[in-house]
Amino acid sequence: MRILFAGTGDIGVPTLRFLAENHELVGILTQPDRPAGRHRHLKPPAIKEEAGRIARGIPLFQPESPRLPEVLPWIQALKPEVMVTMAYGRILPREILELPPIACLNIHASLLPRHRGASPIQSSIACGDEESGVSVMFMAEGLDTGDVLLERRLWLLRRETAGSLSLRLANLAALSLRDALGLLQLGTAPRIPQDHALATVCGKITREHCRLDWRLPARALEQKIRSLQPRPAAFTTLQLSSGANVVLKVHSAILATRSSGVPGSLLRVDDRGLLVACGEGSLLLGNIQPEGKGIMHSSAFIRGHALEIGSHLG
Numbered sequence: 001m002r003i004l005f006a007g008t009g010d011i012g013v014p015t016l017r018f019l020a021e022n023h024e025l026v027g028i029l030t031q032p033d034r035p036a037g038r039h040r041h042l043k044p045p046a047i048k049e050e051a052g053r054i055a056r057g058i059p060l061f062q063p064e065s066p067r068l069p070e071v072l073p074w075i076q077a078l079k080p081e082v083m084v085t086m087a088y089g090r091i092l093p094r095e096i097l098e099l100p101p102i103a104c105l106n107i108h109a110s111l112l113p114r115h116r117g118a119s120p121i122q123s124s125i126a127c128g129d130e131e132s133g134v135s136v137m138f139m140a141e142g143l144d145t146g147d148v149l150l151e152r153r154l155w156l157l158r159r160e161t162a163g164s165l166s167l168r169l170a171n172l173a174a175l176s177l178r179d180a181l182g183l184l185q186l187g188t189a190p191r192i193p194q195d196h197a198l199a200t201v202c203g204k205i206t207r208e209h210c211r212l213d214w215r216l217p218a219r220a221l222e223q224k225i226r227s228l229q230p231r232p233a234a235f236t237t238l239q240l241s242s243g244a245n246v247v248l249k250v251h252s253a254i255l256a257t258r259s260s261g262v263p264g265s266l267l268r269v270d271d272r273g274l275l276v277a278c279g280e281g282s283l284l285l286g287n288i289q290p291e292g293k294g295i296m297h298s299s300a301f302i303r304g305h306a307l308e309i310g311s312h313l314g
Helices: 010-022 046-054 071-078 120-126 162-186 218-227 298-303
Strands: 002-007 024-029 034-036 041-043 082-086 103-108 131-138 148-155 234-239 245-250 253-256 266-270 273-277 282-285 287-290
Touching: 002 010, 002 071, 010 024, 010 046, 010 082, 010 162, 024 046, 024 071, 082 162, 103 162, 120 131, 120 162, 120 218, 131 162, 148 162, 218 234, 218 253, 218 282, 266 298, 273 298, 287 298
Parallel strands: 002 024, 002 082, 082 103
Antiparallel strands: 034 041, 103 131, 131 148, 234 245, 245 287, 253 282, 266 273, 273 282
């Protein structure tokens, strides 16, 4: 089939490869290059980088918004039979959704209607879900509200992070799309309405979302830390004996049994690391990253700073 793909994030790369190898990929829609890194040089999205590696002269367009007037005629000229989106980061207008004669499909990294929105992978880990998966749905004008064509499930691992789950769902997405397009070609693709009463919505990850609130239970904080790995990473602040506050990214932590203490206070400072009291239970911090420095174990941080029991984080 003639297929137009729209995507931006690296989770869509296996799907792009699958389409390039198995269908007539007529065009790619992705977001513009963005400043990145310390020097803020323009960096192309992962989908554009992969398109360059495929190197088959496939037309690629990077509009700031799909609602710009030049986008619709560009798509019309490509004459796609099917449009597939994954992690594009923009909502397509109705005029574009109505163009492909067979279907507009979106691949969403959750089991809909749970975790609609921009951060389904992070939300599934932060909420302590036991399973996640991929939903292939017919696109509608709402936020991930369309009828589901099929879904594929997987169990979350015990120490799952957003990074590890993203890799597994990226590969599952390509396999799921293969099955979905096969059903479309056979004319047997189902349309399963979502139960909107069961819907949950997750927004974009903001800096404030990454701040650790030590009044929460230790288990919820440990899940949150994993949900923000490897980036943007959870963070907290620590007041040093000098009175200065240092920002610490927290990359890993494990649940501990000791629970007495004011939430956010240091219960133990030794070679095993920083033990922090939570609203319920406590967390032993593993790898942390002081602002402007590299990642280190919290025990190494202790050796370079005079910390006292009872010092406060957050």
